Amino acid sequence: MLSAIIDLLDCPVCQGDLDIDESSVICDRGHTFDIARQGYVSLLSGSAGKLHSDSVAMVSARERVLGSGLYEPIGDAVVELTEGAVTLDVGAGTGQYLSRCLDGQGPDARGVGLDLSKAGARAIARAHPRIGSVIADAWQRLPVRDDSVDTVLSVFAPRNVAEFARVLSPGGALVVVTPTPRHLAEIVESMGMIGVDPAKPERIGNTLGAAFTRTERISVEHTMTLDRGLVADIVTMGPSAYHLSADEITDRAAALAERVDVVCSVTVSRYEAQTDRTR
């Protein structure tokens, strides 16, 4: 619920404090944002323009895949590296990772699930009573107060390094999940997916290295036996769905064996902001 985290947010127009007034979120200067019937608020400061965000079909596919337990070891590693009572998940998707983290951190834990997608925001709002669901663009200033967050999660999601550093409290943790080039490699070609660029880990290291130091790293790799429905869901929940139609995904999955073994391979890293950071 938004009331659990409203003190962590600030106004996207004037950066003033926010409060809840019946069905709106309002700042000291009167900037007002409607709370949707499903419990989320949009704090977009302008139009999201041409940015991609996830559709209802993508969010539903992700709920099924995460609900199947196939990515459970990734969630375990994320929970292990999460610390403190306040977690911000940027590009939170369905809110399932954030929800697990709050359960892992105990009854005082609370979290902000931020995503650009309306379908995602709806799922995030119902994921956990101590999650507040906010629509915002990860590439803009985040509507979150300076130094207010103990852990920022970035799970297969956009990484705005300067904003992560700004909202994290001193000594706070940034937990990043990124796929390795082996991730889903067995089905990349047959399903017409976008593969992982082998230079990606180095690129991420370079981007984060400007403001953060890596303090821990967990490799998660396991083989998943998938039926055609789960293969289609895994493709549908990822960025490949932006360039493949639903029919194309179904047709390609139908041409596969009834069951296929596919490797899940990701790195889960914990970073800490460098102490000499300047704002």
Ligand SMILES: C[S@@+](CC[C@H](N)C(=O)[O-])C[C@H]1O[C@@H](n2cnc3c(N)ncnc32)[C@H](O)[C@@H]1O
């Ligand atoms: C690959 S999904 C990962 C979702 C979730 N973290 C998970 O692993 O289940 C990427 C997420 O980032 C969101 N996203 C994409 N661009 C965004 C942006 N500019 N600002 C905020 N969220 C964004 C998408 O809507 C989607 O929910």
